[in-house]
Amino acid sequence: MTYACQVDDVPPGEGRAITLGDRRIAIFRTAAAWYALDAVCPHLGGPLADGIVCDRAVICPLHERRFDLATGAPLTTGDGVPAHAVEVHGDHVYVALAEPERRVA
Ligand code: FES
Numbered sequence: 001m002t003y004a005c006q007v008d009d010v011p012p013g014e015g016r017a018i019t020l021g022d023r024r025i026a027i028f029r030t031a032a033a034w035y036a037l038d039a040v041c042p043h044l045g046g047p048l049a050d051g052i053v054c055d056r057a058v059i060c061p062l063h064e065r066r067f068d069l070a071t072g073a074p075l076t077t078g079d080g081v082p083a084h085a086v087e088v089h090g091d092h093v094y095v096a097l098a099e100p101e102r103r104v105a
Pocket of ligand 1: 041042043044045046060061062063064065
């Protein structure tokens with residue numbers, strides 16, 4: 001687990017983009033849990049951290065594809081995004097990065 005941010009850095013019901021190493025990660029805080037996905041939508045690069053958080057999903061702000069916050073699986077169409085494990089200890093949020101997606105050309 002790597003320190004990612006403070007709890008207060010992510011308002012409830014929203015997401016925030018951070019950089020961990022060479023990765024851009026979107027961290028989401030819902031009423032029930034914390035989640036982290038790669039920050040870039042696999043469709044055309046939309047900023048997932050700016051998407052609408054609804055239940056356990058985020059809606060990309062560009063073309064409204066939906067992704068499961070826990071798994072990164074697509075809930076509409078197309079590819080999913082890597083999901084990362086999140087733990088909160090006190091005021092600190094930690095993320096364990098998943099392997100980057102590797103696509104065969
Ligand atoms: S860029 Fe995310 S749905 Fe198109």
